[in-house]
Amino acid sequence: AAGVIQSPRHLIKEKRETATLKCYPIPRHDTVYWYQQGPGQDPQFLISFYEKMQSDKGSIPDRFSAQQFSDYHSELNMSSLELGDSALYFCASSLLFSDNEVTQYFGPGTRLLVL
Amino acid sequence: QKEVEQDPGPLSVPEGAIVSLNCTYSNSAFQYFMWYRQYSRKGPELLMYTYSSGNKEDGRFTAQVDKSSKYISLFIRDSQPSDSATYLCAMSGMGAQKLVFGQGTRLTINP
Numbered sequence: 001a002a003g004v005i006q007s008p009r010h011l012i013k014e015k016r017e018t019a020t021l022k023c024y025p026i027p028r029h030d031t032v033y034w035y036q037q038g039p040g041q042d043p044q045f046l047i048s049f050y051e052k053m054q055s056d057k058g059s060i061p062d063r064f065s066a067q068q069f070s071d072y073h074s075e076l077n078m079s080s081l082e083l084g085d086s087a088l089y090f091c092a093s094s095l096l097f098s099d100n101e102v103t104q105y106f107g108p109g110t111r112l113l114v115l
Numbered sequence: 116q117k118e119v120e121q122d123p124g125p126l127s128v129p130e131g132a133i134v135s136l137n138c139t140y141s142n143s144a145f146q147y148f149m150w151y152r153q154y155s156r157k158g159p160e161l162l163m164y165t166y167s168s169g170n171k172e173d174g175r176f177t178a179q180v181d182k183s184s185k186y187i188s189l190f191i192r193d194s195q196p197s198d199s200a201t202y203l204c205a206m207s208g209m210g211a212q213k214l215v216f217g218q219g220t221r222l223t224i225n226p
Contacts, residue, residue, distance in 0.1 A: 004158075033213060042121075042203060042216035043159065056213055090158055092214075102147045102207060104214060106158035 002027055004093050004107035012113045013081050021076040021110045025093030031055070032074040033104060034066060037088040049074055050096055081114045088112075118142050121204055121217025130226050134191040138204035138217045141185065145206040145215075148180045150189045153201045153219065162189070162202075194224045 005024040013019050025032050031050045035043035045058035049068035060066075063081075068074045078085060088111050092104035121138045128134055136150075147166055151159035165171045168182040177190040187206075191198055201221045205214040 035214075042218050043214070045213040045215070048213060058213060088156075096210075102149075102210070102212075103161060103164065105161070106151075108158045109156075111156070 004091055004105055006089075006091050006107040006110050008110060009108065010111050010113075012115065014115055015081060015083060017081050017114075019078045019081060019112060021078070021089050021091075021112070023074045023076070023091030023093075023107060025072050025074070025091070026095075026105055029093035029095045029105075030072060031094045031096050032068055032072070033092040033094075034060075034074070034076050035090040035092065035106075037090060037109070039087070041087075043090055046076070078112075083114050086112055086114045116141065117218075118215050119204060119206060119217040122220055123218045125221040125223065127223040127225060128194060130194060130196060130224055132194050132224075134189075134194050134198070134222060134224075136189040136191075136202050136204070136220050136222070138187050139185055140187075140206055140215075142206070142215070143185075144208045146209050147207045148178070148187045149205040149207075149214070150176075150178055151203040151205055151216075153203060155201075159203055159205075196224045196226050199223045 033048040034046040037043040046060040048056045052068045066076045088109045092106045149164040150162045153159045163178045171178045175192045179188045201219040203219040204217040
């Protein structure tokens with residue numbers, strides 16, 4: 001079965017640079033979530049989208065922005081990167097108004113290292 | 116104080132043992148309770164989820180939720196070395212909402 005695809009899998013950036021992370025949800029899934037997992041930490045919710053509209057917002061810095069496109073893929077844009085942004089970034093997808101709507105399927109993550 | 120508390124371990128048990136993993140929470144609005152398994156450098160993989168209070172069994176895994184005590188558990192019977200991973204509890208409110216995770220418990224099953 002198709003899973004959530006994230007790219008790139010690894011990314012190295014310098015401080016103050018920008019980064020774009022991409023997420024391709026499971027086919028037919030309409031909801032995308034972004035989470036940030038620091039070293040040894042639990043995943044923290046950043047932001048979510050349903051049908052291309054922002055549906056919820058968590059602890060996402062103002063330097064970050066995200067959107068969901070017409071094909072349901074999502075991109076997380078990160079600017080003015082700081083050392084503390086180094087983390088594993090997960091995307092998850094789900095299908096709203098289904099029997100399984102609360103089930104979020106996670107991608108493999110993008111490991112971002114800011115030097 | 117975190118909304119969801121989970122003992123980070125590490126927890127090390129011999130193969131075949133029964134493992135008990137637990138989380139407590141403070142938010143009464145949580146209605147869905149999940150257990151995810153995460154291998155090193157991989158994405159969380161959903162093991163089971165339970166709606167409201169009660170038990171749910173799936174093979175060697177049993178999830179229990181006690182909403183009156185705000186306490187959830189995952190039991191693993193006949194543990195295998197392949198069960199070695201970090202186990203994360205996660206919770207959400209009604210509908211498709213963000214997940215709030217516990218810290219994760221690192222579990223090692225020794226052959």
